[in-house]
Amino acid sequence: MDLKNQLLFTKDLKKHFAPRQGFLDRVQTFFPEWRATRTSVKKVWANLSQPVTAVDGVSLSIGEKEVVGLVGESGSGKTTLGRLLVRLIPATAGEITFNGVQITELSQSQMRDHRQSIRMMFQKPGTILNPKLTIQQILLEAIEVHSHHGDLFELISMVNLPENTLHQYPNDLSGGLQRRVTIARTIVGNPKLIIADEPVAGLDVSIQAQIINLMKQIHQNHGIAYLLISHNLKLIQYLSSRILVMYQGRIIEQGTTHEISKKCCHPYTIDLLKAANYDLNAMNLVPSTAEKNDDKNGCPYRFDGCPIYESGKVNRQKCDNETPNPADISKTHRVACHYHDFSEI
Numbered sequence: 001m002d003l004k005n006q007l008l009f010t011k012d013l014k015k016h017f018a019p020r021q022g023f024l025d026r027v028q029t030f031f032p033e034w035r036a037t038r039t040s041v042k043k044v045w046a047n048l049s050q051p052v053t054a055v056d057g058v059s060l061s062i063g064e065k066e067v068v069g070l071v072g073e074s075g076s077g078k079t080t081l082g083r084l085l086v087r088l089i090p091a092t093a094g095e096i097t098f099n100g101v102q103i104t105e106l107s108q109s110q111m112r113d114h115r116q117s118i119r120m121m122f123q124k125p126g127t128i129l130n131p132k133l134t135i136q137q138i139l140l141e142a143i144e145v146h147s148h149h150g151d152l153f154e155l156i157s158m159v160n161l162p163e164n165t166l167h168q169y170p171n172d173l174s175g176g177l178q179r180r181v182t183i184a185r186t187i188v189g190n191p192k193l194i195i196a197d198e199p200v201a202g203l204d205v206s207i208q209a210q211i212i213n214l215m216k217q218i219h220q221n222h223g224i225a226y227l228l229i230s231h232n233l234k235l236i237q238y239l240s241s242r243i244l245v246m247y248q249g250r251i252i253e254q255g256t257t258h259e260i261s262k263k264c265c266h267p268y269t270i271d272l273l274k275a276a277n278y279d280l281n282a283m284n285l286v287p288s289t290a291e292k293n294d295d296k297n298g299c300p301y302r303f304d305g306c307p308i309y310e311s312g313k314v315n316r317q318k319c320d321n322e323t324p325n326p327a328d329i330s331k332t333h334r335v336a337c338h339y340h341d342f343s344e345i
């Protein structure tokens, strides 16, 4: 793929979070002997003392006007990746290029020029919208920051927000209307890319459908590219033309929606698909029960019930010792599994 034509691409992006040292020190002060005696506490302690690798070498690309879905279980690093892309948090390593400019090292003031073009829609609108401002004030503030000449009434009609909500406060509105406000706020100034983190989480199924259709309509009318983050694979399949599957900080499979839905070959993706078909209504995948694998070598999915590994029919040493690198299956389909062509699962 010619990356020069891509709106956004990353190279080997990483994010490590330091251990929560302040918290650890306080626990140690108050309960010195707990650390030594209780096995479960010891385990928690060991986990908290480890730096967390939330994003572990992600290379991805998003084209102009493209809708790309990012799916993965809770804790796999989706939100962290989104926050890295909009430079809300600094990367530990790697590069981000947006609109032809390497933005990884830009200062916050240099980033200002790009803030209008690449925007993030956060997971919980209720906590993002200032409860002390009316909807009108919230939207006018966004217009002033991002566009200066935007029209408030045009904006609310774009997201089908009733006019009588303008004088209400966020907490007076239902979850669906709050979502419409956040969408309106995000599209002010016509950005090139919106990173939408769990855009319909917490909404009733019928409201979810309305918001999904609104997002689709905005994409079609304004050609805004989306990176849609969700653990709801059905939603991702419906809206995206390409899907990235994330597991423990890595993109373990990516391809067109057709390739991922019909020809996926990573056992984790196969599990996601089975689960999505099992419960069609906005299911939440439970977090991995696997112990966090600190062993830098080997495939992390082998600890999480990988059916290929557990079948005993492959050379497990390879899974134990070598982290699989993404391999090309087609021009658009890529998978990180040593035995992706194993046909018996």
Ligand SMILES: Nc1ncnc2c1ncn2[C@@H]1O[C@H](COP(=O)(O)OP(=O)(O)OP(=O)(O)O)[C@@H](O)[C@H]1O
Binding pocket: 017, 018, 052, 053, 054, 072, 073, 074, 075, 076, 077, 078, 079, 080, 081, 231
């Ligand atoms: N500020 C932070 N400090 C330390 N660890 C963090 C921080 N933010 C995220 N993490 C850790 O990074 C990992 C990835 O978290 P992240 O929120 O990106 O996952 P996610 O895929 O968005 O999960 P969810 O689907 O539940 O929203 C988790 O192990 C999380 O505990």
Ligand SMILES: [Mg+2]
Binding pocket: 078, 079, 080, 123, 197
């Ligand atoms: Mg998240």
